[in-house]
Amino acid sequence: MKYNKKYVVSESYFLQHIAPPILAMTVIGAIWEMYTRLAKIPTYILPSPVTVIDHFYNNFSNLVTSGGITLIEAVAGFIIGSTLAMATAVLMGLSRILERSLYPVALLVKVTPMVAIAPLLVIWFGFNMIPIILVAAVITFFPVMVNTYIGLRSINTGILDVFKSVHASNWEIFINLRIPSSLPYVFAGFRVAIPLSVIGAFVGEFFSGNRGLGGIMFVAYHNLDMPALFSAILILAIIGICLTVTISYVEKRWLFWHESFLNR
Amino acid sequence: MEGHISISGLSHTYVDKDVQTTTLIDINLQASRGEFVSVVGPSGAGKTTLLKTIGGLVKPSIGQIFINGNSPKKAQRFKNIGFMMQDPSLIPWLNVMKNVQLPLKLNPSTNQDQSSRALEWIESVELTDYVNYFPHQLSGGMKQRVAFARAMVIDPDIMLMDEPLGALDEITRSSMQQHLLNVWEKTGKTVILVTHSIREAVMMSDRIIVLSPRPAKIIGEVRVNIPRPRNERLEHSDIFQQLIQETKKILEFTKTA
Numbered sequence: 001m002k003y004n005k006k007y008v009v010s011e012s013y014f015l016q017h018i019a020p021p022i023l024a025m026t027v028i029g030a031i032w033e034m035y036t037r038l039a040k041i042p043t044y045i046l047p048s049p050v051t052v053i054d055h056f057y058n059n060f061s062n063l064v065t066s067g068g069i070t071l072i073e074a075v076a077g078f079i080i081g082s083t084l085a086m087a088t089a090v091l092m093g094l095s096r097i098l099e100r101s102l103y104p105v106a107l108l109v110k111v112t113p114m115v116a117i118a119p120l121l122v123i124w125f126g127f128n129m130i131p132i133i134l135v136a137a138v139i140t141f142f143p144v145m146v147n148t149y150i151g152l153r154s155i156n157t158g159i160l161d162v163f164k165s166v167h168a169s170n171w172e173i174f175i176n177l178r179i180p181s182s183l184p185y186v187f188a189g190f191r192v193a194i195p196l197s198v199i200g201a202f203v204g205e206f207f208s209g210n211r212g213l214g215g216i217m218f219v220a221y222h223n224l225d226m227p228a229l230f231s232a233i234l235i236l237a238i239i240g241i242c243l244t245v246t247i248s249y250v251e252k253r254w255l256f257w258h259e260s261f262l263n264r
Numbered sequence: 265m266e267g268h269i270s271i272s273g274l275s276h277t278y279v280d281k282d283v284q285t286t287t288l289i290d291i292n293l294q295a296s297r298g299e300f301v302s303v304v305g306p307s308g309a310g311k312t313t314l315l316k317t318i319g320g321l322v323k324p325s326i327g328q329i330f331i332n333g334n335s336p337k338k339a340q341r342f343k344n345i346g347f348m349m350q351d352p353s354l355i356p357w358l359n360v361m362k363n364v365q366l367p368l369k370l371n372p373s374t375n376q377d378q379s380s381r382a383l384e385w386i387e388s389v390e391l392t393d394y395v396n397y398f399p400h401q402l403s404g405g406m407k408q409r410v411a412f413a414r415a416m417v418i419d420p421d422i423m424l425m426d427e428p429l430g431a432l433d434e435i436t437r438s439s440m441q442q443h444l445l446n447v448w449e450k451t452g453k454t455v456i457l458v459t460h461s462i463r464e465a466v467m468m469s470d471r472i473i474v475l476s477p478r479p480a481k482i483i484g485e486v487r488v489n490i491p492r493p494r495n496e497r498l499e500h501s502d503i504f505q506q507l508i509q510e511t512k513k514i515l516e517f518t519k520t521a
C-alpha cells in the first residue's frame with residue numbers, strides 16, 4: 001500500500017523536530033531553577049523544578065491514579081457527548097423543524113463557556129462521577145454537533161450527481177456519501193472537543209473537591225501546596241497531549257484521502 | 265427504442281433566490297440508437313445544463329425528454345444513462361476498483377457479478393495495475409479513464425459526456441479520443457458529447473449540434489459524413505478541414521449577430 005507511509009524517526013528528524021523543544025524546555029527549566037535558588041523564592045510562591053520533580057516522584061502512584069480517574073471521566077464524557085452530538089446532527093439533517101429550532105441555539109451555546117454549569121451539576125447530582133462526566137459531555141456536545149451538521153451538508157455536487165444518475169436512494173447517499181464526506185469536519189470537532197472534555201472533567205472535579213486531579217488541586221489550592229499543584233498540572237497536560245495524539249493518529253488513518261493530508 | 269433520445273420544446277431557467285438565469289430556449293433534438301452526437305457552443309451557453317436535463321439531474325422548466333420512451337428519472341432507475349461529469353468526480357476515499365463498482369452497488373438491480381464487470385472496464389482503460397490506487401495517486405488522464413470505466417460499467421444505452429477530455433494535454437487527449445472511438449464502435453451506444461473543441465467534435469461524431477451563447481438555442485447542425493473507423497491521420501484531409509471551417513462559421517456568425 002503506497003499511501004500508508006511509515007514514519008521512521010531518523011537522525012535528521014530528531015535534530016530538526018525533537019531536539020529543539022527539548023533544548024528549549026531544558027534551558028527554561030535551568031533558568032527557572034537558578035532564579036528560585038538565587039532569589040530565594042519561597043516554595044509556596046513558586047516551587048523550583050527540582051522541588052516539583054521531587055514531589056512528583058514521591059506521590060507518583062497517587063498522581064497516576066487520580067490522573068486515571070480524570071482521564072476516564074474525560075473520555076467517558078467525550079464519548080457520550082460526541083455520540084449524542086452526531087446523532088443530533090443527523091436528526092437535524094433529516095428534520096427541518098429540528099434544524100430551525102436547534103441549530104441557532106447550538107451556535108449560541110457553542111460560543112458560551114459551558115463549563116460554568118459545573119457547580120450546578122455537582123449540586124444536582126452529588127459528589128460522584130456523574131456530574132463530572134456530564135460536564136465533559138455537555139461541553140463536548142456543541143462543537144461536535146455543529147461540525148457534524150456542517151460536514152453532512154458539505155458534499156461535492158459532482159459526486160452527488162454520480163449517485164443520482166443511477167437513481168441512488170437517499171439512504172444510499174447518506175451512508176455512502178454524506179457520512180464519509182462529514183468525517184473531516186467531525187474530526188476537526190473532535191480536536192476542539194478533546195481538550196474541552198479534559199477541562200470539563202477537571203472543573204467538575206474541582207467543584208466536587210474529592211476526586212481526580214481536580215480533587216488533588218482543590219486540596220492543594222487550599223493548602224498552598226505549590227509542588228502538588230504543579231504536579232497535577234503536569235499530569236493534566238500529559239493527558240491532553242496523549243488524547244490529542246491518539247485522535248490525530250486515528251484521523252490520519254481514516255482521512256488519508258482528504259486534502260489536509262495530501263502533499264505532506 | 266433502445267438508446268433513443270428525443271427532446272422537444274426544451275427550455276430551462278435557473279431560479280436561484282431572486283436571480284433568474286435562462287439557459288436553454290426551445291431545444292429540439294433527436295438521437296437514434298448508436299448515434300454519436302456532439303454539442304459545441306461558447307462557454308456558459310448552457311451545454312452542461314442541457315446534458316443534465318437529459319440525464320435527469322436538472323428538471324427542465326418547459327419541454328419533454330424521452331429516453332427509450334421513458335422519462336429521464338425512469339431511465340436513471342433502469343440504469344440506462346452513463347454520465348461523465350465535467351470533472352472526474354471520483355470518490356476520494358474509494359480506490360479505483362471501488363469507484364468503478366459504485367454504480368453497480370447503488371440501486372442494485374440484478375445480481376450482476378460486480379467485481380468481474382468492474383475489472384473488465386478497468387482493463388479496457390488500461391488501469392489494471394492501479395485497482396488499489398486512490399484518486400489522489402492518479403494523474404488527470406487516469407482519473408478521466410476511471411470516470412469513463414465507472415460510467416460504462418452499468419452498460420448504459422446512452423452515454424452523456426461533459427467535456428470529458430477538456431482538462432487533458434494534447435497527447436493524452438488524442439489517445440483518449442481514439443480509445444473512446446474504439447469502445448463506441450464496439451458497443452454501439454448512443455453518445456452525446458459536449459466539447460469545446462471543434463476538432464474533437466469532427467473527429468468523433470456523426471452529427472454536430474451548434475449552440476448559441478446563453479440562452480442556448482440550436483443555431484446549426486453539421487453532418488460529419490466521414491467513414492469509420494477514423495484516426496488521427498484524418499486531421500490532414502480536406503473534408504476534415506472543411507467541416508471544421510463550416511462549424512466555426514456557424515459559431516462565429518452568432519458572435520457578430
Ligand SMILES: Nc1ncnc2c1ncn2[C@@H]1O[C@H](COP(=O)(O)OP(=O)(O)O)[C@@H](O)[C@H]1O
Pocket residue numbers: 278279280285287305306307308309310311312313314478
Ligand atoms: N445551479 C445553477 N443555478 C443557477 N444558475 C446556474 C446553475 N448552473 C448553471 N447556471 C448558469 O447557467 C448558465 C449555463 O451554465 P452551463 O450549463 O454550465 O454552461 P456551459 O456548460 O455551456 O459552460 C451559466 O450562466 C451559469 O451561471
Ligand SMILES: [Mg+2]
Pocket residue numbers: 311312313350426
Ligand atoms: Mg459546462
